[in-house]
Each structure stands twice: as structure tokens, then as C-alpha cells.
Amino acid sequence: MASGQEARVTAAVLIIGDEILSGRTRDTNLGDIAAYLGVHGVDVAEARTVPDVIEVIVEALNALRSRYDYVITTGGIGPTHDDITADAVAAAFGVELYEHPDILQMMQAKYELTPARRRMARVPEGGELVINPVNGPPGFTIGNVFVLAGVPQIMRGMLQDVGHRLKGGAVTQSRTVRVEGSGEGVIAAPLEAVARAHPEMSLGSYPFFEPGRFGSNLVLRGRDPAEIAAAVGELIAALKAAGIADVAEIEA
Amino acid sequence: MASGQEARVTAAVLIIGDEILSGRTRDTNLGDIAAYLGVHGVDVAEARTVPDVIEVIVEALNALRSRYDYVITTGGIGPTHDDITADAVAAAFGVELYEHPDILQMMQAKYELTPARRRMARVPEGGELVINPVNGPPGFTIGNVFVLAGVPQIMRGMLQDVGHRLKGGAVTQSRTVRVEGSGEGVIAAPLEAVARAHPEMSLGSYPFFEPGRFGSNLVLRGRDPAEIAAAVGELIAALKAAGIADVAEIEA
Numbered sequence: 071m072a073s074g075q076e077a078r079v080t081a082a083v084l085i086i087g088d089e090i091l092s093g094r095t096r097d098t099n100l101g102d103i104a105a106y107l108g109v110h111g112v113d114v115a116e117a118r119t120v121p122d123v124i125e126v127i128v129e130a131l132n133a134l135r136s137r138y139d140y141v142i143t144t145g146g147i148g149p150t151h152d153d154i155t156a157d158a159v160a161a162a163f164g165v166e167l168y169e170h171p172d173i174l175q176m177m178q179a180k181y182e183l184t185p186a187r188r189r190m191a192r193v194p195e196g197g198e199l200v201i202n203p204v205n206g207p208p209g210f211t212i213g214n215v216f217v218l219a220g221v222p223q224i225m226r227g228m229l230q231d232v233g234h235r236l237k238g239g240a241v242t243q244s245r246t247v248r249v250e251g252s253g254e255g256v257i258a259a260p261l262e263a264v265a266r267a268h269p270e271m272s273l274g275s276y277p278f279f280e281p282g283r284f285g286s287n288l289v290l291r292g293r294d295p296a297e298i299a300a301a302v303g304e305l306i307a308a309l310k311a312a313g314i315a316d317v318a319e320i321e322a
Numbered sequence: 323m324a325s326g327q328e329a330r331v332t333a334a335v336l337i338i339g340d341e342i343l344s345g346r347t348r349d350t351n352l353g354d355i356a357a358y359l360g361v362h363g364v365d366v367a368e369a370r371t372v373p374d375v376i377e378v379i380v381e382a383l384n385a386l387r388s389r390y391d392y393v394i395t396t397g398g399i400g401p402t403h404d405d406i407t408a409d410a411v412a413a414a415f416g417v418e419l420y421e422h423p424d425i426l427q428m429m430q431a432k433y434e435l436t437p438a439r440r441r442m443a444r445v446p447e448g449g450e451l452v453i454n455p456v457n458g459p460p461g462f463t464i465g466n467v468f469v470l471a472g473v474p475q476i477m478r479g480m481l482q483d484v485g486h487r488l489k490g491g492a493v494t495q496s497r498t499v500r501v502e503g504s505g506e507g508v509i510a511a512p513l514e515a516v517a518r519a520h521p522e523m524s525l526g527s528y529p530f531f532e533p534g535r536f537g538s539n540l541v542l543r544g545r546d547p548a549e550i551a552a553a554v555g556e557l558i559a560a561l562k563a564a565g566i567a568d569v570a571e572i573e574a
Binding site: 085087088089090091092093094095096097098100101102103104105108113114115116117118119120121122126148149150151152181182184185186187189205221223242244253254255256257258259261262265266272273274275276277279289291322 | 337339340341342343344345346347348349350352353354355356357360365366367368369370371372373374378400401402403404433434436437438439441457473475494496505506507508509510511513514517518524525526527528529531541543574
């Protein structure tokens with residue numbers, strides 16, 4: 071770690087739901103969470119997708135919450151029998167669930183309190199609520215874990231009550247250099263040379279192929295804006311020195 | 323397990339790449355792989371997304387390949403320095419990489435063999451090639467692991483050379499009952515009753531909210547078509563008995 075840099079702060083995303091693993095529903099939450107946390111100086115370092123099976127959720131949650139600074143879960147907090155995220159989080163932390171009076175009151179104002187709906191009022195002991203500005207009951211947080219809805223528009227709403235609770239590090243920034251008309255086979259050597267000169271940064275190559283066009287977007291990510299700027303200059307110079315003409319930084 | 327049913331055959335998907343974890347690129351491969359494997363009688367039971375860090379890839383791969391019947395990896399097989407999937411797979415299996423003569427010959431016919439391009443010819447000892455019908459070098463398979471490209475159109479092409487190598491179980495089938503105008507709070511009890519009566523099946527509720535419309539799609543999944551049909555009938559009857567009028571099976 072270069073002197074003066076803050077330590078990296080990390081998170082894992084735990085996506086809970088058979089419907090994602092079956093391919094019936096495509097997850098979009100990981101990308102939204104990663105972008106949101108990135109702005110708050112927290113890097114998503116791993117993601118897992120697990121089925122609606124309590125032992126599997128507990129094991130994944132315990133593995134992730136001990137390894138990363140934060141864990142964000144999505145899914146499994148509705149009223150039906152397959153919504154077992156609260157049970158799994160309580161089991162992982164070794165605490166009981168209780169019906170949170172604020173949630174009961176909130177729901178009572180709107181609906182008849184069926185046993186199924188009461189399930190959504192359950193929060194682990196020691197947990198705090200995460201505001202749901204969209205629809206339905208809130209999420210909750212306990213320890214370093216945030217438990218959010220799976221429905222994307224509700225998840226995005228709840229996320230707005232997460233950022234201010236995070237202790238982020240320096241924000242990871244990225245800049246993109248676009249190469250057109252050259253493949254990765256010729257890009258690789260100059261790219262690797264610049265990557266080796268900047269071990270604190272992450273340099274990646276993301277090729278594109280379109281009818282009549284091909285090339286690669288080279289993404290430079292790091293936490294020190296001055297170092298990123300220097301690396302962008304070095305990369306463009308190294309690519310041109312390797313005979314690659316069509317190179318330019320783009321907004322990405 | 324009900325008598326006469328075949329054992330469930332499982333797979334994990336390991337998505338490799340910083341660009342997915344940063345939110346810059348949205349993964350679409352998990353859903354495509356799950357749908358493809360489902361047709362071949364293989365259920366995706368877990369998915370992980372990991373960064374371009376060799377120790378992390380090795381650890382995840384070893385955890386997944388010992389736990390599930392198959393592992394499909396995507397990403398990290400290009401020519402650049404951050405493409406380290408082959409290295410990680412070889413390390414996980416404790417074997418060396420070698421340059422596969424068929425790949426070298428294939429590439430030599432098209433390009434100059436730069437050191438970067440030679441990286442793409444590396445296959446672990448004991449591995450077999452997976453045909454790439456789209457563009458660029460093939461993937462490979464070793465043990466119960468299939469190593470595919472990350473670019474979706476290439477990944478989908480390679481997948482066509484995977485199915486015939488799988489020993490699948492009974493294909494999981496699903497049927498969907500749509501409820502309109504009733505929320506999960508009233509659906510939950512009849513749904514749970516039917517789920518309890520069919521412990522070999524998976525019943526899930528996936529609510530939808532649109533302007534002026536709301537309800538839930540209830541998905542019944544299982545491996546015995548006769549049992550699924552019975553459960554669909556029981557669920558519709560139970561929902562109607564609970565006073566829910568707008569209920570019908572849909573194509574989904």
C-alpha cells in the first residue's frame with residue numbers, strides 16, 4: 071500500500087433466491103449495489119448467489135461477514151414460506167427474532183395483520199431498521215450485515231439508507247482508454263508493462279466486437295487520482311510506441 | 323426423495339472478473355448457463371463472482387468443485403495479464419499448464435504468435451478443449467470443471483459443446499400460476515400449505531407491481547411432471563378457497 075493511501079474497505083453481496091439460480095429472473099442488484107458502494111468508498115470484493123435453503127444461507131453469510139467489512143443481502147424478506155432470510159441472519163448471529171413494534175404498527179395502518187404479514191415484522195435482536203421508501207416493510211441491519219429486498223426498485227430505495235452508515239475508504243476511481251482496430255494480442259504487452267509499474271491499481275482489458283468494428287476498452291482503476299492520471303498517460307504512450315494508432319481516453 | 327426419482331445433479335457457476343464486481347459490466351452469463359443446464363437436467367445450486375486474484379479464484383474453485391457435480395467458469399481466458407483463469411485452474415488441480423498444439427496451430431493460421439496470444443494456448447495437463455464456434459481460441463475442461471469465455475456471445479457458443487458431456491438427472495420443470503389483485507400477505511398461507519404437501523418440490527412467489535396492477539407469479543418447480551400437475555391443481559383450489567378470485571395458470 072502506498073503511503074498516505076487509506077486502507078481498502080470491502081463488501082460482499084449475498085443474493086438469495088432460487089429464481090436467480092434457475093435463470094428465471096436475471097439479477098440486476100449486484101451491479102446497482104457495486105456502483106452505489108463504490109461512490110461511498112467501499113469495493114465489492116465478492117458476490118454469492120444461494121438458494122432459499124437456510125443452512126446454505128447461514129454458511130455463506132458467516133463466511134462473508136467474517137471476511138469482508140460489510141455484507142449486503144438481497145431477497146427473501148417477503149411474507150411467504152420461502153422468505154427465510156431473517157431466520158438465516160438470526161441463526162448466523164445466534165440471536166432470536168422478534169416482531170418489531172414499529173413495523174407492526176406500520177403494517178396495521180394499511181392491512182389486516184395476517185400471520186404471513188407478521189413474518190415481515192420479524193427482526194433479529196440487536197438489529198436496526200433500514201428505511202423502505204418504496205413499498206412494504208423495511209429492511210434491517212445487524213452487525214456488519216444489511217438485509218435488503220430482492221425486488222430491484224425496492225432494493226434501490228433501501229440502499230439510500232445504507233450509505234450514511236458505512237465507513238468507506240478512499241473512493242475507487244476509473245478512467246478508460248479505448249483502442250480501436252487492434253486486438254488484445256497486441257495490446258497485452260504494453261498494458262501489462264503499465265500494470266506492473268502500478269501494482270496498487272487494477273488495469274483490465276474489455277474487448278468489444280461489433281459489425282465492422284473491434285477493439286478494447288482498457289479500464290484503469292485506483293484510489294489515487296494523480297497516479298491514475300499518470301498511468302493513463304503512460305498507457306497511451308506505451309500503446310502508441312507499440313504501433314497502435316487509434317487510442318484515446320473516453321468518458322465511460 | 324420420492325421413489326423412482328433420479329438424484330438431483332448440481333452445478334456451480336464461477337464468474338471471474340473485476341469488471342462484474344465493480345458494477346461496470348452486468349453479468350448475463352449466469353442466467354444463460356442456468357437455463358442451458360436446466361434443459362440438460364443439471365440445476366445450478368450456487369454462483370460466485372470473484373475478482374481477478376489467483377488465490378481467491380483457486381479457493382472458490384476448490385470449494386465449488388468438491389461440493390457440486392459440475393462447475394462452469396466464465397471469464398479470464400483472454401491474452402492480457404489479468405486473464406489468469408487457466409493459471410488458477412491448473413493451481414487448483416495441482417497440474418502444470420502447457421501450450422496446446424491444436425490451439426497454437428489454429429492461432430498461427432490467423433495471427434502472428436505474440437507472447438500474449440500464446441497465453442491463450444495454455445491448457446492444464448489432462449484438460450480437453452471446448453469448441454469455440456464464435457471467435458478466438460477454445461475453452462477447456464478438466465475434471466468436473468468447464469472453463470468458458472466471459473464475453474456473452476462467445477460463452478453461449480462454447481456452452482453448446484458442454485451439454486453432451488454432462489450426465490444430467492431428471493429435468494426440473496416449472497409451471498406458473500398467476501394471481502392478480504391479491505398481495506403476498508393473503509397468498510402466503512395457501513401457498514405454504516401446498517408447499518408443505520410437496521416437500522420434493524420448490525414453490526416460490528414472485529410479486530409484480532405495475533401501475534394499476536399488482537399480484538404475484540407463483541412458480542412450482544419439480545422433477546416429476548405428474549406431481550407438478552397435481553400441485554398446480556391443489557394450489558389453484560387452495561387460493562380460491564382463501565377467497566382469491568383472479569387465479570390462472572399462465573405460460574411462463
